[in-house]
Amino acid sequence: MRPVMQPGDRIYVAGHRGLVGNALVRALKADGYTNIITRGSRELDLRDQGAVQDFFEQERPQYVFLAAAKVGGIHANSTRPAEFLYDNLMIAANVIQAAHEIGVTKLLNLGSTCIYPRDAAQPLREDALLTGPLEETNRAYAVAKIAAIELCDQYRAQYGDDFISAMPTNLYGPGDNFDLMGSHVLPALIRKLVDAREENAPTVSVWGSGTPLREFLHVDDLADACLFLMRHVSEPGPINVGTGQDLSIREVADKIKGVVGYSGELAFDASKPDGTPRKITDVSRIHALGWHHRISLEEGLSNTVAWYLAHRGRVRGEAVAVAG
Ligand SMILES: NC(=O)C1=CN([C@@H]2O[C@H](COP(=O)(O)OP(=O)(O)OC[C@H]3O[C@@H](n4cnc5c(N)ncnc54)[C@H](OP(=O)(O)O)[C@@H]3O)[C@@H](O)[C@H]2O)C=CC1
Numbered sequence: 468m469r470p471v472m473q474p475g476d477r478i479y480v481a482g483h484r485g486l487v488g489n490a491l492v493r494a495l496k497a498d499g500y501t502n503i504i505t506r507g508s509r510e511l512d513l514r515d516q517g518a519v520q521d522f523f524e525q526e527r528p529q530y531v532f533l534a535a536a537k538v539g540g541i542h543a544n545s546t547r548p549a550e551f552l553y554d555n556l557m558i559a560a561n562v563i564q565a566a567h568e569i570g571v572t573k574l575l576n577l578g579s580t581c582i583y584p585r586d587a588a589q590p591l592r593e594d595a596l597l598t599g600p601l602e603e604t605n606r607a608y609a610v611a612k613i614a615a616i617e618l619c620d621q622y623r624a625q626y627g628d629d630f631i632s633a634m635p636t637n638l639y640g641p642g643d644n645f646d647l648m649g650s651h652v653l654p655a656l657i658r659k660l661v662d663a664r665e666e667n668a669p670t671v672s673v674w675g676s677g678t679p680l681r682e683f684l685h686v687d688d689l690a691d692a693c694l695f696l697m698r699h700v701s702e703p704g705p706i707n708v709g710t711g712q713d714l715s716i717r718e719v720a721d722k723i724k725g726v727v728g729y730s731g732e733l734a735f736d737a738s739k740p741d742g743t744p745r746k747i748t749d750v751s752r753i754h755a756l757g758w759h760h761r762i763s764l765e766e767g768l769s770n771t772v773a774w775y776l777a778h779r780g781r782v783r784g785e786a787v788a789v790a791g
């Protein structure tokens with residue numbers, strides 16, 4: 468029987484300052500874990516193999532949540548693919564190798580549903596991986612994510628390492644990145660709609676046609692799923708984490724418009740990419756394991772807008788105000 472995380476165990480959360488990392492630290496503390504190890508990228512650049520090896524030898528974590536990555540929305544991914552490929556390959560390879568070398572008890576690797584083929588049958592099943600071409604706008608990032616899954620699975624096969632991979636759908640929530648050019652759709656629209664309401668702007672730009680469908684999972688549900696998987700799953704292969712419900716960008720923009728209380732018009736900018744037309748996850752595997760999401764999109768949007776309004780001017784990505 469494999470050991471399960473105990474309250475005093477040394478737990479390293481890589482990427483603790485990010486959307487997911489922040490939520491993981493919140494969830495771990497709420498569950499009574501007191502020995503949580505963190506490092507910001509300025510203290511420990513995970514692309515630097517020597518620095519990562521020294522850190523692991525020094526801190527000797529027993530559990531690792533790999534939530535550090537170069538992450539961005541459709542614009543960042545499609546305009547800086549080399550950075551997304553290189554950074555994410557290096558981060559994953561260095562952390563997974565160092566975890567193996569010191570004998571980490573268990574590691575959970577965060578992937579993304581953009582690993583699946585653009586034209587895969589929907590909802591996306593885990594066995595669709597590598598069955599077709601990837602979505603062009605985030606192919607570089609997706610290849611790095613797929614490589615990380617393969618590393619975890621081959622370290623399990625060759626060395627017996629208990630390294631697992633979770634594939635979250637699109638995430639949102641407190642602590643997100645609100646940079647207008649680098650962020651994902653929900654934080655970008657929240658910021659744009661709040662600004663437009665304050666400035667009484669007649670229209671707000673929504674990128675693309677508004678027709679793509681997306682699934683949105685609140686980051687606190689994801690953190691809950693990560694603790695669940697760390698405690699209960701020791702199998703190779705990606706495990707989807709999502710709500711199993713999707714809606715169009717137009718519909719979600721209308722929802723955010725209502726939550727924010729903006730009365731102007733949405734203007735759809737066809738010069739911006741739509742990206743993949745749909746990517747809803749098949750969540751039957753994680754449901755069968757006993758986990759379900761709890762936060763509805765309505766509740767999640769309401770608490771995220773409230774969080775943003777309470778932290779406005781001090782959230783990640785606002786420092787460089789670039790109109791999107
Ligand atoms: N957001 C989303 O919609 C989704 C995210 N995911 C996955 O979840 C994980 C976390 O994403 P998310 O929290 O949104 O990302 P964020 O950008 O919010 O956070 C990423 C974190 O990674 C750290 N990081 C980046 N580069 C380095 C580096 N070279 N060395 C050390 N740390 C680094 C950053 O640290 P610092 O702040 O100190 O610079 C940052 O806090 C990723 O693996 C992502 O692929 C999956 C699906 C959807």
Ligand SMILES: C[C@H]1O[C@H](OP(=O)(O)OP(=O)(O)OC[C@H]2O[C@@H](n3cnc4c(=O)[nH]c(N)nc43)[C@H](O)[C@@H]2O)[C@@H](O)[C@@H](O)C1=O
Nearest residue numbers: 539540541579637650651652655673674675679740741742
């Ligand atoms: C999360 C997952 O998936 C990500 O891909 P994505 O889902 O295509 O990312 P996105 O959230 O940036 O866009 C979703 C849709 O929304 C539309 N859209 C409208 N208006 C804005 C807008 O203002 N900003 C953004 N970013 N998109 C907008 C946008 O045009 C697109 O049609 C990967 O980057 C990758 O990070 C990954 O892991």
